[in-house]
Amino acid sequence: MLMHEGGSGGVALPTLGRRLRWVLLAMLICFGGLVVRLWQLQVMRGDRYRERTVSNVVHERYLPSLRGRILDRDGVPLADNRAAFNLYATPKAMTPALRGTLKRLIGLSDEELEKIDGRLATAKKRKVRDPVLLLEDISRERAALIDQERYRWPEVEVRSEPYRHYPQGALAAHLVGYMTQMTAEEARQLGEQGYSSDELIGRYGLESMWENYLRGKKGKERYAVDARGRRLDEATAAGLIDGDRVTEPVAGYSLVLTLDADLQRIAERAVAPHPAAAVAVVEIATGKVLALVSKPSFDPNVMTGHLTKAEAKFLEDDPRKPFIDKALRVPYPPGSTFKFITTIAALEDGQGREDEPIVCKGSYQVAGDRNLFDCTSSHGKLDLVGAIQHSCNVYFWSLAERVGLDRLAEVANAYGFGSRTGLGLNGDAPGRIPTRAWYEQRGRFMIGYTINGATGQGDVELTVMQLTMAYAALANGGTLFVPQVVDRVVRADGATVIQYQPQVKNQIDTPPEILELWKRGTYKAVNEPGGTAFGYATSDLISIAGKSGTAQVAANKAKKDQRQIRGWSPSADHAWFAGVAPADNPEVAIVVLIEHGGPGGKVAGPVAKAILEGWATRVRNRDHGTASGPLVGGAIFGRLRQLTATWQLGVRAAAAPAPGPEDEP
Amino acid sequence: MRGGVGISLPRAQIGMTRWRRFRAAVDWPLVATIVVIAALGLLNLYSAVNGTRHAGKFDQQLRWMFVGAIAFAAFTAIDYRSLLRVAWIGFGVALVALIIVDVAGSNAKGSERWISIGTLGGQPSELAKLAVIMVLARLVSDGAGAKPHWTTLAPKLALLCVPVVLIAVQPDLGTATLLTLIMLSVGFLALRDLWPMVYTLFGMFLAVPILWESMHRYQKDRVLAFLDPSADSTGSGWHTLQSIFAVGSGKLLGKGFMSGTQNQFDFLPEHWTDFPFSVWAEEWGFVGSVVMLAIFAFLIVWLLNIALRARDAAGAVLCLGVAAMTFWHVIVNVAMVLGMAPVVGVTLPFISYGGSSLLTFFIGMGLCASVSLRRHGY
Known part of the structure; x- marks a missing residue:
């Protein structure tokens, strides 16, 4: 095609005719190199990269299971669940600027910031684009403030999730126990048992001893996001995700105690x-x-x-x-x-x-x-x-x-x-x-x-x-x-x-x-x-x-x-x-x-x-047979709430200044 | 011609002859190739920006295409020889524009490469490439026949290095490199004696450490990120990694038009300017990618073909220059998308979004068409 004009003699630029084969060779090498690279990326490693782009878009989050309740012999709940607002964000999104804005917006204390930074640091080692729990059980006001900004920061999210609650306050506290965030070490060990590092785990009393019965089984939700972490609509998600998008959680077993x-x-x-x-x-x-x-x-x-x-x-x-x-x-x-x-x-x-x-x-x-x-x-x-x-x-x-x-x-x-x-x-x-x-x-x-x-x-x-x-x-x-x-x-x-x-x-x-x-x-x-x-x-x-x-x-x-x-x-x-x-x-x-x-x-x-x-x-003379729900009158409940409130106030008030001599009633 | 039924026949006959003459003169394979590439570019841009807040870019690109087509026609019509007469003036204008950008250019992404006139923004560095190519052609045509004297040629060659420096200090290392590559390519193909080229290459090799020291932090980061993209997968390496993921995930046949997740969900920032090939490769796969590369290869070969058949050395060099420009743009851009070159702002001809780039290539192709049109000499 190129040479039909004959040798270099007929060409206006004689050098071009002489060096043409080198030009074509150079082109072949360059384009050939690109094609080889394309072959490597698209055909040889295509499956891996396809998977990788899916994981870019498809995120997973667990759906918390409803933890089993702990009830007294008549069904009075000693440990129960209530709805709470949990604050989540992706480590990638938590820039120092956003951290500062959040701090001002909801007035984070130094201790809370420390907690947040610690959790982000742990999570950064894993996936920077998966949301992590920053703060659990934040107040309604804080949740509302953050929720207002969700279009500005789609990566910061407030979720309403079940949270452990002890309706009787300190009643039988040592027996019932409590839950805490697991340590990094535990998170590593328990990861195989399906725990996620931001979950709470039974730490004391029955909560700890009966953990495996109470916890139930987490569900899982897969959803699609864009590069900024914004959730994509259901129709798009359905097209991207194969198989089940939601695995429903299974609630934990409840314990009925002999306790009265x-x-x-x-x-x-x-x-x-x-x-x-x-x-x-x-x-x-x-x-x-x-x-x-x-x-x-x-x-x-x-x-x-x-x-x-x-x-x-x-x-x-x-x-x-x-x-x-x-x-x-x-x-x-x-x-x-x-x-x-x-x-x-x-x-x-x-x-x-x-x-x-x-x-x-x-x-x-x-x-x-x-x-x-x-x-x-x-x-x-x-x-x-x-x-x-x-x-x-x-x-x-x-x-x-x-x-x-x-x-x-x-x-x-x-x-x-x-x-x-x-x-x-x-x-x-x-x-x-x-x-x-x-x-x-x-x-x-x-x-x-x-x-x-x-x-x-x-x-x-x-x-x-x-x-x-x-x-x-x-x-x-x-x-x-x-x-x-x-x-x-x-x-x-x-x-x-x-x-x-x-x-x-x-x-x-x-x-x-x-x-x-x-x-x-x-x-x-x-x-x-x-x-x-x-x-x-x-x-x-x-x-x-x-x-x-x-x-x-x-x-x-x-x-x-x-x-x-x-x-x-x-x-x-x-x-x-x-x-x-x-x-x-x-x-x-x-x-x-x-x-x-x-x-x-x-x-x-x-x-x-x-x-x-x-x-x-x-x-002794109470009828146990027909008992269902709390038999205790509202007055006692009110009194109890008052007592626990006083107790909490007592601890907080005493904890704030240098602790002085104990003032027991 | 006056209107009326009676004269419609002669008009048609005249039209026929005009059509024949026109058809014979115009380089149709070149036009067809450009039309195909531009169409693919629009298709790709539509997928890249549809449904985002950048959707307006498609209409904008369409407008630029229209302007580009007119420019193509205009430069085809104008005799390139008359243009070469004013090549130095064009070069001077380009230099002035570059200086204006250097001194008071609007700042786009940490470097000054834009010049704003009213609402239109343009990058003089793109058009400077054409000016340099035309000056190269002029130099060759001046030197044809007579043996060039170093005393007259040296200052002119030195002058050619000025835009490279001006672009490099913007700083736009990509375009500066590209300009150098174009000049070297043309020099390699047009000079009888290759020793000056060897000296130049050797000198540039020595200049690399100095260049590295004078580079901006972000430029160094980009080069380092290129050498090891996974070292900083959220920073500079991010573009490259996401681009590789996008290309690779296309597999053999691609994810389908408008179905590239990397593209659709914004994992490649600014993919319509520097990374359109990534979008293309994700949605059309290996087959589509190779087809696009093949079309580009054909375009370049065809430009070389025009150069071979040009009636004079100046026309040949003009085509060589445009061919080299196209070649290096494609190679550098695609290599960057495939993680084989550092991320530099080098566009993919007719595919990338942006008026300056589009206009540059349309005019360049127009020049070649002009050379082709006048190959038989009349």
Whole structure:
């Protein structure tokens, strides 16, 4: 085509004719190079790039599942979901300018900005074009302000999503627990289980333990966006996305507890005057937990995504350790409430008789020990029932000396001390029942240890939950149950998925006459003059049988920089009351511990009485059969909301300035 | 001619002869090729801007096409030899325009390459290419027959380097490079003795480090991003990566007209000016891309063909210059789209949106058509 004019001779530019082949070669190389590159990109790597452009346009986001609720035995919700506004944005869109604008627009605090920056930094390592949760549960006003600007910043989005909510506030907070954002480490580990890093995860209590039942299954939505992150209309999206665009989330299972919200509230109000306390109430016939209190507590609504650093520090600095469950996690010396062990050990071995009189002169000298042990008072001549009634240490020391420490430990172990209750919640502690071998391992055994052990002092330590289960066993003929908190697991539609049956931890064969004797002694302790809890736990409304305990605390000096709590001294005795009601045909067992509260009968007795009276008048006769929804009147709800509000205000107000001395009501 | 039924026959006969003469004179393959490319360009632009706030650009481009077509016809009609007589004047005008841009040009994207006259904006650097080509043609025609004297030629050659420098300081490195490539190509094809070319290339090679040091930050970034686009996938490398994704995702047959997701959903910013081939490749695939490259290759070969058949050396050089300009624009633009060259503002002839570029190519093609028209000499 080009050369038809003949060789270079006929061409006006002779050089062109000569070099034409080089020109054509150069063109061939250049165009050939482009074609080869096109082949490489479009044919060889086409599939990969096609996929890549689809992921440019098609975004995925998870649809949160509705977390299962936690209900009391009558269906009163302790943990529920409510709608909340969550703020999302893509890391790519969050330029410093937009960050500044957002800060001004909704008035972000430094702490919130820090949170946002942290989340953006984590997310940037993954996908910069996928929205991440910046702030959860923002106020309606803030949501409205941001929503107004959605045409300016399509990448910033406010979504209305379910959020964990605890309608009863701090009620049973340690049991129910709370949720928090997962850490980066957890996000990495749990990613395989389908968690996304901006999800909340159950962190404490049942929320944590039953996480896998409660969480349900996330749904997924795929949608199409343009380069600025604006959502494309449905028709366009349908053309771009193959397969299902929406996978519906599956709601989590709800838990129906054995707990009674009314009784729980009664118990929490009963311990309200005390700075630190623990209470457990269980059903004697089944081991079902009706109330479980640990004080001081926290508001799970604040803990779940709204805890400021100041609040966290305030709670962490509290010497009473609000985050440690005092009913399950902390073993305490039980004091005289432990004397049933000594009684049973001695009577079973024939080392004591009910009618054996022992004279208490106010002190006790043990053979082979120089020490003189002081009794609480000089009781004079007492039989065993009288010794229980008056809580005479001398009597029990005398019995213990006969049976020995290891025998006491044997009985204690049978009643579940020294091993975990099996509840498996909040670090449920085994406690400690020392034996001769235990002491010998650590040094020399001395008879004084047996003396201490007989009255629940020294190295004997057990938890409130353990003691409650043991007292229930004393009252039901020797069946030691595993405490039961969850009655059943139900689906969102209400159908029962798993129904839990009472579980026996140990069947103890203590002779009935010994149990009967213990019952008489404890009845007298409460209801007859001279009893250690007489006048304190004595009730006209319900007959109570119980044993008080005053546990000495080993030299426990307050740390210098520790915050002072009024009415709470780390060196004061622990006040205990353990009992059952009604005395003639016991239905519930109760243990009250007032941490560093002082004398057991005087301090813990009235608390137990108040709770049991509340149980007798307000809970026991309620019709459980037809219960659905909250049975509690609006007045109580109002009061509760008021209480939680005050509590929150209290924490926030106290957290704002330098924390001063605790001002407990 | 007067109106009336009676004279319609002679008119038709006269028309027939005129038509024949016209048909014989006009370079129809050239016209057809330009029409095809311009049509593809419009089609592509329609897909690129339809439904966006840039939709008005299609109508604007259509208007420019109309103006360009008129310019093409005008430059075909004018004898290129008379134009070459005023080549130096045109060159002077171009220089003045470039200086005005350098001194007081409106700022578009960090560099001054626009000149605003009323509402119309134009890039003198585009038209400067034509001025340079025409001066080259003039130089060759001046030197034809007589052996060129260095004393007379050297100042003129030095003068040719002035627009390159003026464009480079705008800064518009792409156009400056392109201008250099055009001059080198023409020199390679038109000079009898190639040694000056070798010296020039060697000198330019030495100048690269100096050039690098004097480059703007964003220009360096672009070059670095070209060397490793994934290193900064949200910044400078973004264009290149998204462009590669777009091209690659077209696969063999493309996603179909107006169905390119990269294009339709704005993943390629400004794709109608510098990245139209990316849009094309995404929607028409490998087959469409090769077809478009083939049409461009045919256009360039045809321009070379006109150069071979030109009646004088000046006409041949004119065509060579326009061919080189077209060639380098296509190669650099497509290489950039395919991630083989740094992102520089080099347009794709007749496909890219923009009046200056369009007008430059229409006039350039008009010049070639003029050369073709007058190849037989009369």
